[in-house]
Amino acid sequence: MNIQDASQYLTPNYGRFPITLVKGQGSRVWDDAGNSYLDFMAGIAVNTLGHAHPAMIETITKQAATMLHCSNLYFNPQQNQLAKKLVELSALDKVFFCNSGAEANEAAIKLARKYFHDQGLQKYGIITATQSFHGRTMQTIAATGQDKVKAGFAPLPAGFKHVPFNDLPALKAAIDDSTAAIMLEPLQGEGGVNLANIEYLEGVRALCDERDILLIFDEIQTGIGRCGTMFAFEKAGVKPDILTLAKGLGGGVPIGAMLATEKVGASLSAGSHGTTFGGNPMSCAVALTVLDVMEKDDLLNNVQARSAQLQTGLQKLVATYAIFEEVRGDGLLLGIKANIEVVPIINACLGNGLLVLAAGPQVLRFLPALNISEAEITEGLDILNQSIKGLDL
Numbered sequence: 239m240n241i242q243d244a245s246q247y248l249t250p251n252y253g254r255f256p257i258t259l260v261k262g263q264g265s266r267v268w269d270d271a272g273n274s275y276l277d278f279m280a281g282i283a284v285n286t287l288g289h290a291h292p293a294m295i296e297t298i299t300k301q302a303a304t305m306l307h308c309s310n311l312y313f314n315p316q317q318n319q320l321a322k323k324l325v326e327l328s329a330l331d332k333v334f335f336c337n338s339g340a341e342a343n344e345a346a347i348k349l350a351r352k353y354f355h356d357q358g359l360q361k362y363g364i365i366t367a368t369q370s371f372h373g374r375t376m377q378t379i380a381a382t383g384q385d386k387v388k389a390g391f392a393p394l395p396a397g398f399k400h401v402p403f404n405d406l407p408a409l410k411a412a413i414d415d416s417t418a419a420i421m422l423e424p425l426q427g428e429g430g431v432n433l434a435n436i437e438y439l440e441g442v443r444a445l446c447d448e449r450d451i452l453l454i455f456d457e458i459q460t461g462i463g464r465c466g467t468m469f470a471f472e473k474a475g476v477k478p479d480i481l482t483l484a485k486g487l488g489g490g491v492p493i494g495a496m497l498a499t500e501k502v503g504a505s506l507s508a509g510s511h512g513t514t515f516g517g518n519p520m521s522c523a524v525a526l527t528v529l530d531v532m533e534k535d536d537l538l539n540n541v542q543a544r545s546a547q548l549q550t551g552l553q554k555l556v557a558t559y560a561i562f563e564e565v566r567g568d569g570l571l572l573g574i575k576a577n578i579e580v581v582p583i584i585n586a587c588l589g590n591g592l593l594v595l596a597a598g599p600q601v602l603r604f605l606p607a608l609n610i611s612e613a614e615i616t617e618g619l620d621i622l623n624q625s626i627k628g629l630d631l
């Protein structure tokens with residue numbers, strides 16, 4: 239089916255690039271016309287191990303022949319093991335599994351409110367940052383600090399406030415007796431690749447402790463090695479009370495997770511929350527494999543090395559082209575800020591065989607697989623450079 243025909247059947251909610259992808263291998267994908275592309279976006283930070291990784295194929299094949307789903311009315315070994323693994327990696331205590339990032343944040347927001355409700359306290363307010371992105375459900379668009387995701391969906395759930403990112407006095411001023419939680423991305427992805435200062439995160443943690451407020455880190459994009467440590471919060475040495483994960487966790491299978499401390503997690507009592515698909519044996523088995531390969535192949539080291547390489551290359555572009563202002567981000571969640579709209583650059587890259595994405599109108603974002611090679615980074619930088627040169631800017 240061609241793109242025009244497909245558009246007849248699909249809701250028009252995505253601004254899609256006009257290609258149809260049919261297969262992938264490592265950091266390369268192919269369209270239905272046989273063109274190949276180097277993949278510098280990994281399905282929006284999802285394909286942690288690239289495409290068609292042999293260990294994932296083996297796990298998926300084995301698990302499909304064993305059990306796909308059994309519901310949360312029973313235990314399953316894959317969910318048990320993945321929970322243990324995530325607890326060991328994060329130093330948080332309890333895990334709830336779901337199927338997406340927005341669902342993980344929904345669980346986090348519900349848990350924060352329930353935690354204070356259980357103590358008989360009227361604390362329900364959630365403070366988030368402007369330019370944040372927390373998902374597309376009603377609660378998570380209310381949580382998101384960008385008007386464009388809210389437009390047309392009023393009335394939105396109440397109890398959300400937004401404050402400028404990296405501005406501790408503004409946050410302090412927004413806190414009142416009804417504040418239950420502060421929810422932040424340690425590195426804002428969709429909102430323009432904006433990195434939180436360590437002093438800011440330390441200050442937020444101190445404020446939360448002082449005022450009996452929960453700190454929620456949305457690491458749906460930054461978690462699972464993306465920033466060169468398993469979780470971005472490790473770099474700041476600031477531990478949240480609640481942590482949300484999704485995107486890279488399943489390496490391509492849908493899975494989300496919400497982690498909490500023992501004390502907070504206890505409020506998600508029997509019957510208070512749930513999901514049919516969350517924590518199914520298939521998605522948990524694949525997530526375990528993703529974590530296993532990351533460890534065996536020392537991918538955190540690769541993220542750091544490839545990040546340095548990519549940053550050096552992007553800095554050269556900033557030095558060469560007046561349209562670029564700065565390189566931002568961390569690990570393999572990097573951005574280059576332009577003073578023009580970046581869509582023409584993305585289209586030129588697509589035409590030359592490189593997939594990159596935007597983070598807002600003026601930021602090019604790079605999110606390659608964590609196992610991308612040195613040669614592939616070099617190749618991607620070359621295509622990017624050629625694509626910019628070819629534009630009449």
Ligand SMILES: *Cc1c(COP(=O)(O)O)cnc(C)c1O
Binds near residue numbers: 338372423427456457
């Ligand atoms: C992608 C993303 C979400 C939403 O995840 P979905 O799986 O699309 O629901 C939430 N928060 C952040 C930081 C994200 O990057």
